[in-house]
Amino acid sequence: MTLNRSARIAATAISLALGAASVAMTAVPAAAWAPQESKAACLEPAGHDEADAARGGSGGDHRDISAAEQKRIEARTAAILAKKGSSATRTAATVPVYFHKMLGTDGSGDVTQAQIDAQIAELNQDFAGQELPGTAADTGFTFTLAGVDTYYNNQWHKDRQSTTYRSQTRLGGKNALNIWLVDFGYLGIATFPWDYSRNPSIDGIRVQYSSLPGGSATNYDQGKTATHEAGHWFGLYHTFQGGCTATNDEVEDTPAQASSTSGCPAGRDSCSLPGLDPIHNYMDYSYDSCYNQFTPGQSIRMDQMWAAYRA
Ligand SMILES: [Ca+2]
Numbered sequence: 134m135t136l137n138r139s140a141r142i143a144a145t146a147i148s149l150a151l152g153a154a155s156v157a158m159t160a161v162p163a164a165a166w167a168p169q170e171s172k173a174a175c176l177e178p179a180g181h182d183e184a185d186a187a188r189g190g191s192g193g194d195h196r197d198i199s200a201a202e203q204k205r206i207e208a209r210t211a212a213i214l215a216k217k218g219s220s221a222t223r224t225a226a227t228v229p230v231y232f233h234k235m236l237g238t239d240g241s242g243d244v245t246q247a248q249i250d251a252q253i254a255e256l257n258q259d260f261a262g263q264e265l266p267g268t269a270a271d272t273g274f275t276f277t278l279a280g281v282d283t284y285y286n287n288q289w290h291k292d293r294q295s296t297t298y299r300s301q302t303r304l305g306g307k308n309a310l311n312i313w314l315v316d317f318g319y320l321g322i323a324t325f326p327w328d329y330s331r332n333p334s335i336d337g338i339r340v341q342y343s344s345l346p347g348g349s350a351t352n353y354d355q356g357k358t359a360t361h362e363a364g365h366w367f368g369l370y371h372t373f374q375g376g377c378t379a380t381n382d383e384v385e386d387t388p389a390q391a392s393s394t395s396g397c398p399a400g401r402d403s404c405s406l407p408g409l410d411p412i413h414n415y416m417d418y419s420y421d422s423c424y425n426q427f428t429p430g431q432s433i434r435m436d437q438m439w440a441a442y443r444a
Pocket residue numbers: 380381382383384385386387388389
């Protein structure tokens with residue numbers, strides 16, 4: 134099924150207006166638009182029960198984190214790093230990953246162990262820069278499978294009562310990446326590292342189960358949704374955060390773009406500032422097949438965020 138842009142925008146409007154994936158899903162057949170729609174709101178959506186958690190990422194209409202809030206986050210991070218006496222030191226952390234399979238009572242939403250192993254391999258490949266050696270950053274972060282658990286609950290499966298289910302199932306410390314596999318109206322939702330101290334029990338990423346490698350999410354079935362959401366979890370913004378501005382995503386080597394990308398439009402240049410849009414960057418909204426890199430600047434930002442909030 135091919136969606137045109139107007140259909141996608143309409144779906145986005147419904148989702149954002151209601152602020153709840155579950156409601157949007159009853160209005161539109163999920164299979165028709167969910168994967169396209171999902172990345173249009175992949176951070177903690179406004180209006181959820183944990184309004185203080187990471188928010189933002191409203192797709193083409195960027196900036197749910199206001200410029201003022203973004204500035205405060207940068208200042209707070211710099212102050213923490215100064216106090217810790219750590220500058221942008223090279224990080225080489227191994228991140229324990231806990232998968233939580235949130236299945237329906239009929240077993241729907243399941244993934245195989247091979248898919249989970251492939252997802253871990255995908256994270257390791259992407260964060261090591263192996264999709265474009267020599268250009269993509271080797272971030273120094275590696276991932277190891279720490280555990281897989283399974284829950285059967287029709288509400289949790291649909292990402293309802295998410296504060297409750299995350300609090301009851303989250304494992305590990307601030308350095309542990311928890312991935313809840315659900316079936317909802319997004320591809321993924323992430324929390325940011327600077328929100329961990331306020332909301333440690335919900336820290337992690339929620340990922341559409343069908344986006345794992347070999348899944349059924351058309352154009353989003355290579356496991357790169359988890360890579361993208363993990364990028365937020367490490368403290369990266371979308372490459373279109375802030376739009377066509379010099380500050381944009383607080384990363385120097387990602388050219389500013391005016392809006393999110395869909396598909397893989399070679400040569401796209403939505404912003405008159407230098408550089409083509411970074412459509413191959415994991416933090417844009419392109420198809421999985423289009424992604425191939427984090428930049429060295431993003432790698433440095435992840436090091437800084439790790440030192441400030443997760444080390
Ligand atoms: Ca940038």
